[in-house]
């Protein structure tokens with residue numbers, strides 16, 4: 001069993017050159033700690049995904065978890081719904097993430113019908129689904145690729161289906177945004193990250209994680225065809241939206 005999770009200390013020593021952030025073995029080894037200490041509301045969002053599924057998912061429907069990392073969304077759904085309630089495909093580009101997610105899920109919820117595949121969410125063939133989750137994944141796609149993905153997902157959703165989109169966001173007003181980012185850095189500091197870690201990670205994420213405004217997300221979702229779009233959660237510069245396809 002290799003599900004040990006280490007404390008994130010990736011940016012804790014000074015680096016001559018900060019490389020672009022990537023979901024490599026070093027990140028995977030400390031990912032649960034990294035995401036919990038770096039994403040405000042991560043745990044609450046996962047908890048709510050189970051409740052949203054309970055409320056909106058047609059019994060037996062298919063679910064996609066896109067950019068599934070270590071399978072946290074699957075675990076959240078499996079914790080609330082019985083194995084007969086849904087089938088799920090988790091997709092991730094990182095082979096290390098996929099291997100670890102498969103191990104964890106086969107140990108934690110062996111009876112649930114969960115399949116993890118290594119793939120690019122821009123290029124896979126989607127089958128009809130009742131729920132699609134992008135929990136902090138769209139933000140890593142090149143901005144010019146995001147519209148086509150959302151359109152594909154709209155087409156893959158069954159009538160009455162729900163898309164959940166969680167993202168790091170940016171505010172349109174520069175000063176308002178600066179305040180939010182400063183408070184986010186306070187949040188990270190309070191979670192044990194040093195100024196150097198915060199600053200080096202910020203450099204590593206530049207041009208890798210490119211946040212949109214909430215307005216841009218809502219517009220994109222509506223243009224794709226979603227008629228009901230809502231931001232159901234926001235904590236600092238992290239938000240989660242739901243979008244429904246008409247029944």
Ligand SMILES: Nc1ncnc2c1ncn2[C@@H]1O[C@H](C[S@+](CC[C@H]([NH3+])C(=O)[O-])CC(=O)[O-])[C@@H](O)[C@H]1O
Pocket residue numbers: 023035066067068069070071072073091092093094097119120121122134135136137140141
């Ligand atoms: N084009 C792509 N295709 C597939 N996967 C991708 C792509 N680009 C990036 N990824 C994958 O998207 C994931 C984003 S993390 C998601 C957390 C998870 N949802 C969670 O609820 O724990 C968010 C974060 O680290 O902030 C990584 O595992 C990437 O390999």
Ligand SMILES: O=C(O)C(=O)Cc1ccccc1
Pocket residue numbers: 034035038039168201202205209
């Ligand atoms: O740490 C950050 O600055 C973030 O935006 C959150 C995050 C969490 C995990 C991987 C990449 C980014």
